[in-house]
Each structure stands twice: as C-alpha cells, then as structure tokens.
Amino acid sequence: MDQITLYRAPTAAADADAIADWLGAHVDAEVAVRERFLSRYADDDLPEEMASVRVLDPYERETGNTMLGIVRYEERAVESPERAGGVIYDGLELQRLFHRRIPDAERSLAHLHVVLLDRVVGTWGDHDGRWHKRVNVLGQPAIVSVPGLYEAPAKPDQYYEAQQRHALLTGDSPPREVLENEVEGDFLVENDPRTTEALKGYVLQAYHYLATGEAFCDEEQCRLHNPHRHPGVVEAQLRDPDFCPRHAERYRR
Structure with a gap:
C-alpha cells in the first residue's frame, strides 16, 4: 500500500491531523488528510441514498425510508453536519455508496481511504437477529465512526446497574449525562x-486489514484488538503497550 487518505469529521472530537501524523510514523505509506468526505463527494443523489440505508428498527433487517421528509433531513445533515444525530446507518451499504464516489483513479487497494464519520453505523447480526453498532467497518473505503466509539462498546456493569436503580426509583430512564457523572469506570463519553x-x-486496523487480510488481533493489549466493552477499549487503545509482541515487530518504529 502506497497511500492513505484520511477524511476529517469536523463536528466530532477527532483530530484527523494528529491521527495522520501517528499513522505515518507507524506505516510505510504516505498519509494525507482531506476535508469531510460527505462534503467533498456530495451530489444530488446522496441524501436519498443515505436515507435508503437507515436502520429502521434494531430487530428488523430491512433498512431505508426515502419519504420526502427523511430525504430533506439527509440534505440538511449533509450541508450542516452539526444537525445530524440519532440515526443508525447500515455500515456495509454506506461503505458501498461511499466507494462509488471515490474517483476511479483512487480506487486501487494501493490507496486506502479512511472516512472519519460523525454518524453511527451498524452491521446486522445473523446470529442474534439484531443490529450492532460498530466503531469501524473495514474495507475500501474504511469507515471509522466517531460516535460509534462512545456508543458501540458496552459500558461497565456499574453503568447498567445504576441505570436500573434509577429506573426503579423514578420509573424513567436517566439522562446519559447523569449516568456518566455518577458511574466511575473505564469508559469514553461523547467529546x-x-x-x-x-x-x-x-x-490502523483499517490499514492492517487491507495490507494483510487480518481483521483484528486477539491480544487484549494491542491497538489492533477490537473489544466489545469499554474497559477493553481503554486497555487496548489508551494503555501501554501499544502492541502485542507480534504486531510490535511490524508497527513499532
């Protein structure tokens, strides 16, 4: 792989330039940063296509609602990303419609595109018949969902225990902000x-997958690990060492 292009997510707490600098120090490829993917490649068809890959129900495989009001929402969200939110998109279908918008000359697997996205994406689980939020969808282009980092991994057990206590006392679900302030533990919150x-x-997982065909690492103390719970995310991404011994040979420079 010769080149990696990273696209900004301007409304999210993700510094694309800092990520690109770190990535460039660990891989043998040129890393560049571009503006938001949805701004760069927006066209007249994009809002309706985005509406067509919306998840409608967490337990229904069928996606898409292209009623006029939904398409208008997607138009506004493309133009003003700070107005988007509260929607899950089929990550694989979203990847396909993004892929069609990459210029032909840049679609080679020698040039990886990584879209930092300010939307939530999911994949359907045939094993349990429901949608699962994801942090990333690997492939070309790769999608890395910034809100997915907060929403996809399960919180510590104490979070859900506090949620149940609050519901028993008040008959209502507590605001997320209340739980985040009350519960101590290793989990990331919005912004x-x-x-x-x-x-x-x-x-890096997106690069590693395209370069080697290996999706994730089984070692919990490795940046290439893909944990399903927040404490595991903290362990893999925010604590030393950066890599397991096997991947340290490839990426520690």
Whole structure:
C-alpha cells in the first residue's frame, strides 16, 4: 500500500491531523488528510441514498425510508453536519455508496481511504437477529465512526446497574449525562478528550486489514484488538503497550 487518505469529521472530537501524523510514523505509506468526505463527494443523489440505508428498527433487517421528509433531513445533515444525530446507518451499504464516489483513479487497494464519520453505523447480526453498532467497518473505503466509539462498546456493569436503580426509583430512564457523572469506570463519553488517541488504533486496523487480510488481533493489549466493552477499549487503545509482541515487530518504529 502506497497511500492513505484520511477524511476529517469536523463536528466530532477527532483530530484527523494528529491521527495522520501517528499513522505515518507507524506505516510505510504516505498519509494525507482531506476535508469531510460527505462534503467533498456530495451530489444530488446522496441524501436519498443515505436515507435508503437507515436502520429502521434494531430487530428488523430491512433498512431505508426515502419519504420526502427523511430525504430533506439527509440534505440538511449533509450541508450542516452539526444537525445530524440519532440515526443508525447500515455500515456495509454506506461503505458501498461511499466507494462509488471515490474517483476511479483512487480506487486501487494501493490507496486506502479512511472516512472519519460523525454518524453511527451498524452491521446486522445473523446470529442474534439484531443490529450492532460498530466503531469501524473495514474495507475500501474504511469507515471509522466517531460516535460509534462512545456508543458501540458496552459500558461497565456499574453503568447498567445504576441505570436500573434509577429506573426503579423514578420509573424513567436517566439522562446519559447523569449516568456518566455518577458511574466511575473505564469508559469514553461523547467529546471525550481521549477520542483522538483511541481512534488511532481503529484507523490502523483499517490499514492492517487491507495490507494483510487480518481483521483484528486477539491480544487484549494491542491497538489492533477490537473489544466489545469499554474497559477493553481503554486497555487496548489508551494503555501501554501499544502492541502485542507480534504486531510490535511490524508497527513499532
């Protein structure tokens, strides 16, 4: 692989330049940063295509709602990304519609595109019949969801225990901000100052997959590990060592 292009997520707490600098120090490829993917490659068809890959129900495989109001929402969200939120998109279908917009001359696997995205993406689980939020979707282009970093991994057990206690006392679900302030533990929250550091490993996973065909590492203390719980994310991305012994040989420079 000769080149990696990273696209900014301007409304998210992710410093694309810092991620690119770190990545460039660990891989043998030229790393460049471009503006937001959805701004660079927006066209008249994009809002309706985005609407067509919306997840409608966490337990229904079928996606998409292209009613006029939904398409108008997507138009506004493309133009003003700070207005987007509360929607999950089929990550694999979103990847396909992004891929069609990459210029033909840049689609080679020698040039990886990594889209830092300010939207939540998911993949369907045939094993349990529901959608699962994801931090990244590997491939060309790779998608790294910034809100997915906060929402996809499960929180510590204490978080859900506090949620249940609050519901028993009040009959209502507590605001997320209340739980984040009450519960001690290793988990990341929206606009967490550790966001950029944590995302470095997820971007490297995109490179590693295209370069080697290996999706993730089984070792919990490795940037290439893909844990399903927040304490595991903290362990893999925010604590030493950066890599397991096997991957340290490839990426520690």
